[in-house]
Amino acid sequence: MQERIVASRCLSVREGRLFVEDVSAVELVERFGSPLFVLSEAQLRSNYRRYRDGFAAGWPEGPVDVLPAFKANLSLAARRVLSEEGAGADVYSPGELAGVLSTGVDPERVSANGGGKTREHLANCVAAGVRITVEDPEEIDVIEEVAASLGKRARIRLRVKPPLPSLWKPTDFARLLIPIDLGFQVYKSGIPREYLVDLGRRALALPHVELVGLHLHAGRHSASLWYWRGLMRHFGDLVADLCAAWGDWRPAELDVGGGMATPRDPHSRMLERGEFLASLVGFPALTALRALGAATYHATLARLIGSLLHEHPRRPLAPSIEDYAATITTELRARLHARGVPTAGVRLQVEPGRGLYGDCGLHLARVKLVKRQTEPVPLAWVLTDTTEFFLACGTMEANRYDVVVADAVDAPAVMTAEIVGHSCGPDRLAPSAPVPELRPGQVLAFLDTGAYQEASASNFNALPRPATVMVHGGEAEIVKTAERIDDVFARDVVPRRLAVPEPRPARSA
Numbered sequence: 167m168q169e170r171i172v173a174s175r176c177l178s179v180r181e182g183r184l185f186v187e188d189v190s191a192v193e194l195v196e197r198f199g200s201p202l203f204v205l206s207e208a209q210l211r212s213n214y215r216r217y218r219d220g221f222a223a224g225w226p227e228g229p230v231d232v233l234p235a236f237k238a239n240l241s242l243a244a245r246r247v248l249s250e251e252g253a254g255a256d257v258y259s260p261g262e263l264a265g266v267l268s269t270g271v272d273p274e275r276v277s278a279n280g281g282g283k284t285r286e287h288l289a290n291c292v293a294a295g296v297r298i299t300v301e302d303p304e305e306i307d308v309i310e311e312v313a314a315s316l317g318k319r320a321r322i323r324l325r326v327k328p329p330l331p332s333l334w335k336p337t338d339f340a341r342l343l344i345p346i347d348l349g350f351q352v353y354k355s356g357i358p359r360e361y362l363v364d365l366g367r368r369a370l371a372l373p374h375v376e377l378v379g380l381h382l383h384a385g386r387h388s389a390s391l392w393y394w395r396g397l398m399r400h401f402g403d404l405v406a407d408l409c410a411a412w413g414d415w416r417p418a419e420l421d422v423g424g425g426m427a428t429p430r431d432p433h434s435r436m437l438e439r440g441e442f443l444a445s446l447v448g449f450p451a452l453t454a455l456r457a458l459g460a461a462t463y464h465a466t467l468a469r470l471i472g473s474l475l476h477e478h479p480r481r482p483l484a485p486s487i488e489d490y491a492a493t494i495t496t497e498l499r500a501r502l503h504a505r506g507v508p509t510a511g512v513r514l515q516v517e518p519g520r521g522l523y524g525d526c527g528l529h530l531a532r533v534k535l536v537k538r539q540t541e542p543v544p545l546a547w548v549l550t551d552t553t554e555f556f557l558a559c560g561t562m563e564a565n566r567y568d569v570v571v572a573d574a575v576d577a578p579a580v581m582t583a584e585i586v587g588h589s590c591g592p593d594r595l596a597p598s599a600p601v602p603e604l605r606p607g608q609v610l611a612f613l614d615t616g617a618y619q620e621a622s623a624s625n626f627n628a629l630p631r632p633a634t635v636m637v638h639g640g641e642a643e644i645v646k647t648a649e650r651i652d653d654v655f656a657r658d659v660v661p662r663r664l665a666v667p668e669p670r671p672a673r674s675a
């Protein structure tokens with residue numbers, strides 16, 4: 167376990183206790199309450215620099231910009247750290263644009279992505295001088311109009327949607343076995359290939375629009391380098407095809423989007439599929455067993471549960487930031503050169519979200535109680551004071567986190583239990599986890615929750631969302647306050663006609 171923990175530089179184990187930089191996880195909960203989101207500033211800076219330096223080493227022929235996906239973590243303090251480092255940003259909405267601009271980011275390094283942008287948003291983008299990544303064919307006419315009215319020239323890139331025929335393996339975004347190339351096509355984003363040639367020609371003729379490059383974001387269909395090799399080959403081919411179609415146009419910049427995994431990549435689609443396949447055999451067997459009567463059925467189930475609910479094999483670590491950088495740059499360059507597109511001077515951009523923020527964050531929660539049953543089948547639950555609704559994106563993506571007992575990292579497992587949240591649903595935060603003896607009040611750390619989790623948390627069951635603290639060496643500061651119950655209902659309006667009646671004064675006798 168310790169080896170996996172220290173795969174993130176911000177985490178360490180000291181005398182059996184988990185530390186984030188120089189603060190113990192237990193101390194964080196004692197000071198700031200539970201549950202709690204935690205971010206490590208040192209990890210964020212280190213991850214950012216590794217992206218910057220890794221891609222710069224692989225792409226010496228031109229400048230490199232790292233544009234972290236702001237949607238992955240909406241903490242303005244964390245974003246301020248990145249702006250201080252010189253990072254750009256991928257923003258998806260007017261709110262994200264306003265957020266990153268408030269942190270002093272260089273607007274030239276901001277890419278406004280997203281489909282269906284409104285005229286007002288596009289005008290704000292042009293006025294702020296950010297790059298606009300065009301997602302829909304209709305967008306460029308509006309950009310031309312608003313740029314003309316502002317007396318500016320808008321810098322745009324086209325977000326492309328190439329066919330990816332070599333990517334035949336299943337995408338991790340789907341529960342079923344759907345090949346990556348199909349999964350990518352089904353996703354709404356990007357300009358379909360059939361529009362690109364004409365659209366580019368039109369853009370090149372517009373006086374207030376400058377077509378500076380092309381953009382591809384396919385996302386984390388797979389953590390493997392195989393996937394990135396294929397993706398870059400197809401991107402290179404499309405770039406070359408468009409260069410040929412648009413005369414002597416050459417991209418000034420190419421953006422490869424995000425989708426690189428964080429080292430202890432919590433995605434567990436493979437496990438989920440394995441369980442599904444096992445259930446195809448198991449379900450008919452269990453149905454047949456019922457015919458032998460309840461006693462035999464439950465006795466067999468009890469034995470089966472013991473062997474079925476076992477520790478899931480630890481998944482291997484994902485490729486490192488440097489591995490992704492080397493593979494992406496090598497493959498893209500090779501394809502472009504093979505197709506006669508020079509890369510000298512081309513600016514390369516990369517938009518990591520999960521790969522940058524993921525292991526900067528952890529989620530801490532206290533054990534509320536441990537509950538066991540022996541009949542009709544033996545089971546155990548560790549009930550915590552958090553919920554999957556605070557880790558909503560992870561729930562959607564079938565994440566399984568590494569879970570660490572913060573004050574007893576090395577304690578040996580004595581049982582298999584479901585680590586669950588306290589919402590009314592099954593709320594299985596860590597199904598069939600091997601756990602040591604646990605007492606109420608002990609702190610559990612769910613690792614790698616820095617990307618998308620806090621940003622997607624909801625108030626299901628009227629649970630107030632937790633605070634976020636950022637650790638900086640031996641210090642820890644609140645960077646997002648915890649909600650109170652009043653905040654959960656703050657947007658509610660009860661019309662006057664439904665107002666709760668004032669209690670009637672008691673009649674005097």
Ligand SMILES: Cc1ncc(COP(=O)(O)O)c(C=O)c1O
Binds near residue numbers: 385425520521
């Ligand atoms: C345009 C764009 N860029 C980058 C990202 C970041 O992706 P990831 O977190 O998988 O790196 C996203 C995520 O959805 C995105 O939509």
